[in-house]
Amino acid sequence: MKALKPIALSALSLLVLSACNNTQNNNKTDIAAPIAKKVPFEMTHHGNTRVDNYYWMRDDERKDPEILAHLEAENSYTEQKLKHTEALQAQLFDEIKGRIVKDDQSVPVKQGDYFYGSEVSGDNEYSVYTRAKDLAGTDKQVLLDVNELAKAHDYFSVSTLTVSENDNLLAYGEDTLSRRIYTIRIKDLTTGEYLKDKIEGTSGNIVWGNDNTFLYYIKKDPQTLLGYQVYRHVLGTDQSSDELVYEEKNKAYYTYISKSKDSSLVYIHHSSTEARGVSIIDANDAKAKPTRFIPREDKHEYSIAKLNNDFYITTNLDAVNFRLMKVDASKVGDKAHWQEVIPARDNVKLEDITLFDNHLVYQERENGLTNVTVRKLDSGKEFNLDFKDTAFAAGMYGNNELDNASVRLYYTSMTTPSSVIEYALEDGKKTVLKEQKVLGDFNSDNYVSERIMVTARDGKKVPVSLVYHKDKFKKDGTNPLYQYGYGSYGATFDPTFSTSRLSLLDRGFVYAIAHIRGSQMLGRPWYEDGKKLTKKNTFNDFVDVTKALVEQGYGAKDKVFAVGGSAGGLLMGAVINQAPELYRGVASHVPFVDVVTTMLDESIPLTTNEYDEWGNPNEKAYYDYMLSYSPYDQVKRQAYPNLLVTTGLHDSQVQYFEPMKWVAKLREYKTNDNLLLFKTDMEAGHGGASGRFKRINDTALEYAFFIDLLEQ
Structure with a gap:
């Protein structure tokens, strides 16, 4: 890898504004877009040299004044270009917020002698966590008021609350930066006071030992952000004296911990894309060491559950779509003694x-x-x-x-x-x-849901979930269409209800979820056929669904909008490179778009865990295939749809500089004057803003962006 000599430019010169073909003429404000400087950076792999003119935008410390200035300039540009939509954004915000019950509470969940729940009230952004003696809420006790904890912070998040076996101690993690690195705090529920114990740099995942004097947690690597070390902490001692009980040496594995339902065992879960396993620790022994449930094997994925002296094992051993086995604790390691409980089925x-x-x-x-x-x-x-x-x-x-x-x-x-x-x-x-409860005039009878199958270009049938307002939809190709997709990691997005979505449906939008390959909507083979060297099926499916929905009259060909986030943002990038003419507008949130460069850099958080999802570009076959679809690398001189790109400066999963670079390159290459807007939340990370109402602003912005395009 060879870096050419950087061009020395001031922060001011970074913000040079150009009024050439990057000027946007199809909206209410005639302002030129920020144009980023170009500093050629050469990267050579497998005999192929790429020149990245925007590599300089990476700053792991997030302190470079030039970079921050450019992000602020992009934010200012987006704000100005959408200033005429502020009333619409406010209207949408009020609509969505107005459907939400302000005073609400969860259904308490029983754990030990108490029922644990949470409640929100008024305009409070965060939950208050409680427990009571019964489901009815007798003798309710407030465990944690997150609103109070969050007052001094722009961003605040707590990890799962975990109560000790004697019900007296509460452990939880807090993150004030949105990097998903948590500091564990411990509260004495009998006095309301905090213990002096303060455990930093963790995943926020906590399991108590059974004698209430120690707990387990996971330490994160500060560079890669991988949780890879399991420590045992004894209450009242300094973190520096905590005992390392397990360290994951293989960077392809995620590590997390939990407890068996009977509280006898602590589980250390080892999870990669194509292999999963468990180690176990006696929860009663403060000096116990973990042992493998069975030796780890490539391609073997399993999880366990304990009942009395038996273990139930969900496994893909000789079962593509998994099956359930059972074994006595004394014969765990001998698979010959595993008894089948639920057999494997090809299509289930x-x-x-x-x-x-x-x-x-x-x-x-x-x-x-x-x-x-x-x-x-x-x-x-x-x-x-x-x-x-x-x-x-x-x-x-x-x-x-x-x-x-x-x-x-x-x-x-x-x-x-x-x-x-x-x-x-x-x-x-x-x-x-x-x-x-949905406040306002909501009536579920006003809405219709469908599930259809679309034939993709290779003959595969792709499921699509649809919903629309029955009085505002005609199957004549006149309605605006909002199409969502993800299609990675085997994540399956089921057809669920959304109060915010009503603001689109009531305006005549048809909402579609494309259950494309890369998910497990149609079982494990559906996932396998949409990753690594078959990844392009994911993108092709999405495009083919769009074409079919327009052909079948679900959407107007000039009113199609597409949305995806994270790996779904990669999907958006690939789709608009392949078929930009299909979409009037696209929203790409925290998009993973610089696939090749990121997957070649093991210092970037989560990279090595992703090899089994995308492939390892250190191998030429994967390098060539990734390069052929990587949205950043495949940006070309063509007309692109109107684009809204969002990210968070502190994103721990997709680094801010990926969308930043992508937007800069799109500005350089796109041949039309459609909108290209880039908004960075300078306080947030991968999940966006914290707080139940703050998040609505992001939704209102996206919806207003699309609705405004319809009016032009």
Whole structure:
């Protein structure tokens, strides 16, 4: 790798404004865009030399005045170009906020002797965490008021709250920078005072030892931000004396910790894209060492759950879509003794299980739809839980106790606000514990949801979830279309309800989720066919869905908008390089767009963990393939859609300089005068602003950007 001599330019010269073909003429403010300086930087791999003129934009310290000045200039430009939409943004903000119940509380979850929950009130941005003796809230105690903790910070986030086995101590992590590096604090719930213990540089993941005198946490590498070391901390001691009990040497693995349902074991989870495993520690022993559940193997993914003296193992061993096995604790290491509980099926993916004293509940996905089954362990008798919608999202949560008489799930669809439901394990009797309230004139009967299959260019059938207002939609190709996609890491975005989305539907938008390859909507093979050397299927699917929806009359060909974030931002970048003419506007949030350069740099957070997702470009085959679709590398001289790009300066997953460079290069290459707007939240990271109402500003900005384009 060879860097050419940088051109010495002042911060002022960085902000040179050009009124040539980068001037935007299709909006209310005639102001020129910030034009970044070019400093050629050569990178040579596998005999191929790339010149990156904007490599200089990287500053890991985030202190370079020239870079910060350029980001501020972009923010100012975006603000000016959208100034005429401020009233619309405010209207959208008020609409969305006006549907949200200000005084609300979660359904408490039982853990030990208490029911734990959270509540929000008034205009408070953050939750107040509580516990009570029963579900009704008897003797409610406030554990943590995050509003008070956040007062002195522009950004504030707490990790999962974890209470000691004797119910007296609360441990949690706090992040004030949005880098997902947490400082653990410990509060005495009997006195309300904080212990002197302060544990820095962690993932925020905490597990208590059973005698309440020690806890486990994960230390993060400050450069790569990988959580890779598990420490044991004894209360009352300095962090410097904490004992390292496990260190992950393989940078392809993420590390996190949890506890068995019976509290007897601490689990250390080892998770990479193509392999998963577990080590276990005796939670009763303050000097215990971890042992592998079974030796780690390439391509073997498994997780475990303990019931009495048996382990239940969800595994892909000889099962592409996973199966469930069972083994006595004394015979764990011998796979010959593993007994099949739920067999593998080619077209059905086993997604989740939870165990109770006398029941097994398991969740599967078939043809993209969720099934939940309850099995009685002593007789093997089963029944399926009943859901009302044809396309929906459902999942188990909060089932922390083995002796529960019911299983709890959340449930939602694109026309049905979320509900918390319990089903009796003996007979399936349903009890709705809470239904999400939507304020205003919302009526679910006004909206229609569909699930269709679109034929991609290679013949594969791609599921698409659609929702629209029944009185504002005509299947005649006149409605604006908002198409969302992600398609990476096997993440499946189910058809869920959104109160903010109503602001689009009520204005005549059709909202579509393209369940493209790279997700697991159609099982594990659907994921495998959209990563590494098949990654382009993800992009092709999205484009083909757009074409089909327009052809079938769901959207007007000149009113199509596309949205994606993070790896979905990569999707947006690839799509607009391939078929820019299909989209009137695109929003790309925290986009991962500089694929080749990032994946070649092991110092960048998370890079080495991603080799099994994208491939390792140190190998020529992967380098060539990545280069052929990398959005930053494939920017070309052509007309691009109107673009809104957003990021956070402190993003720990996709570094701010990726979208910054991408926008600069797009400004250089694009041949039309469509809008290209770039907004950086100077306080936030990958997840955006903290606070339940602050986040609405981002949504209102995106919606206003699209709606305004329709009016031009």
